[in-house]
Amino acid sequence: MIFHQFRAGGCLSYVLACGRSHLAALIDPEISLLERYLGEASRAGLRLRYIVDTHTHADHFSATHTLAHRLSIPIVMHRAAEVRHVDLRVEDGEELLVGDLRLQVLHTPGHTLDSMCLLSGERIFTGDTLLIQATGRTDLPTGDPIALHASLFEKLLLLDDSLQVLPAHDYKGRTSSSIGAERVNNPRLQLRDLDAFVAQMQSLNLAMPTHLTEALRTNRTGAKSFSQMLEEASRTVPFVSSRELHRRLKGAEPLTLLDVREKDAYAAGHLPGAVHLARGKLELGIDAAVPDPATRLVVYCEGGAISTLAAATLRELGYVRTAVLDGGLGAWKALGLPLVFP
């Protein structure tokens, strides 16, 4: 049996593989580790058989859709998941076969309606149902403290004390616990009384996750987040530093600067000789603004992100000598380089 735990900030994800067949399941992958999962699987000679989300994540971006699409392997979630593109919907008591390993599904609603835990040998992957000295919150969409009480006290705490608890989150650098340790030490499991437990969950007053709406949108639809769009665009365009641009502007070869910020920002100060074309008008306005697609172009915005998306579009439109000012006007100003003020 092969086991890896991955950490991305407070997010924990796992690879569990059969030592004989090297078939593997990837549990709760997070988008920033996408290349690392592939690298580790390749290094260990693993073949991913399933990608599992223990529930619809509201606080981070799942890598399931991107990985499943890239590797042509099924996404597994609980039947109750309101997520498109789930290939294999599972229910309580069912098992996934990963070579000689068995992953048994325990439906544990509460943090979300579609929450499940996966039991395999001496390990249990608890998602956000049971965390180390905490539980998943119940105030996000489909959360339910009464259901969480039942999932914890009538399901998880009935399991063997020695089972290793592997949660989907830990913000204090801890890696695992056990059912026995949680029974004794977890402050949220000390109130067995249902009303007291519910009152406790309802009085947590936790801040909403930073990217709640975007995370739910992308995790439910399999679509891309803004940072994914940006990462993909940045692979298709070259960047120039402020110093390199300054050097180029003093050189003999013609160069066109394209400012893709809004009109007001351009009017308040822009680079010497820059042509203005707001990002929103890019596709329709570029032929009039820059008629020759062979023009040597450097695109900039305030911080470098919108201009990266714009430059990727321009390259698609045939402007094959388009580069991006790395860090945008912010980086240019930080060096004290000259601006034009109308």
Ligand SMILES: [Fe+2]
């Ligand atoms: Fe969660």
